[in-house]
Amino acid sequence: MAIVDGPQATTDRLAAHCSSTVGIPLVTASDPQSTSAAPAISVVIATRDRPELLRRAIAAVLAQEYDGSIDIAVVFDQTEPDQSLVQSSPGRSVAVMPNTHTPGLPGARNTGMEATSGALIAFCDDDDEWMPGKVAAQVRAFDRPDVTFCTTGIVIDFDGTRTDRPSQVSELTVADLVHDRLTEAHPSSFMFRRAIVDRIGLVDEVIPGGYSEDYDFLIRAARDGRIVCLPTPLVIIKWGRTSYFATRWRMIVDAQRYLMNKHPEFGMHRRAEARIRGQIAFALAALGERRAALREIGRTIARWPLEKRWPVALLVTMRVVSADRALALAHKTGRGI
Numbered sequence: 001m002a003i004v005d006g007p008q009a010t011t012d013r014l015a016a017h018c019s020s021t022v023g024i025p026l027v028t029a030s031d032p033q034s035t036s037a038a039p040a041i042s043v044v045i046a047t048r049d050r051p052e053l054l055r056r057a058i059a060a061v062l063a064q065e066y067d068g069s070i071d072i073a074v075v076f077d078q079t080e081p082d083q084s085l086v087q088s089s090p091g092r093s094v095a096v097m098p099n100t101h102t103p104g105l106p107g108a109r110n111t112g113m114e115a116t117s118g119a120l121i122a123f124c125d126d127d128d129e130w131m132p133g134k135v136a137a138q139v140r141a142f143d144r145p146d147v148t149f150c151t152t153g154i155v156i157d158f159d160g161t162r163t164d165r166p167s168q169v170s171e172l173t174v175a176d177l178v179h180d181r182l183t184e185a186h187p188s189s190f191m192f193r194r195a196i197v198d199r200i201g202l203v204d205e206v207i208p209g210g211y212s213e214d215y216d217f218l219i220r221a222a223r224d225g226r227i228v229c230l231p232t233p234l235v236i237i238k239w240g241r242t243s244y245f246a247t248r249w250r251m252i253v254d255a256q257r258y259l260m261n262k263h264p265e266f267g268m269h270r271r272a273e274a275r276i277r278g279q280i281a282f283a284l285a286a287l288g289e290r291r292a293a294l295r296e297i298g299r300t301i302a303r304w305p306l307e308k309r310w311p312v313a314l315l316v317t318m319r320v321v322s323a324d325r326a327l328a329l330a331h332k333t334g335r336g337i
Contacts, residue, residue: 057125113203128188162236
């Protein structure tokens, strides 16, 4: 079901189609008169085969302490939409729909953006959870008209071990992003003005496997306008076995090379290129392609000898440690490779 009208029309239409609820608490605006003044928020949750985690993600969005309207578009990628999730109340609604774009996360996110109408758009992964004050805190950041995009700090939950990752910077530029992916700027913390999509385009559906599509989107957004980062961790991010991308090494190699070709800024900064090449080297080592991994390690060292990923890639290449073990050790400290 597409959401193509304003918040009240959405609520009315969904009420007519709502067949049941799933025990998710509906939170209405505390001051109905303030709902019209506060910007409407459209939340896109792309999902595939994670029904219980999805319910928790939806519940956390509906529980936001925010007086404005929030409509959630749950986009089912390569699976049948669960109509029992559809629900509505004053200021809150949930709609479900199939992915009508390219199969995969980018297409699902694009489907949700096109099907909604809120002035501000936010993403949430189906295995993550927002903290109650996230939306209100981010909306305040948009009081400044030059701000087009906002992220927050995060809490990383790796198989039950939680690590706070507050944002280390107050703003993000293209130069910042090519030098460091900045894990804290996670897509589940993204909130941005709908107007920027008209300028920078939708999420890239061509990137191999949809890997790092959020990174690409963030770089394009940084070229377009001002990205502010709230330091407080306001999203719980689950790492570990629930990730669809954690060990798809060939896809990671192809996607990282795609990003380097798409964004010339990587080639303009030695350290930035070395970081990406170090990640490619690690993925090649994980695939067992030793010669290719060693060549990429050599290119990494040539660009920036102090890049920290190439020694890890070398250890995996020489079979001193497995890629899974190295990745697990990094994740336990709230880091990636």
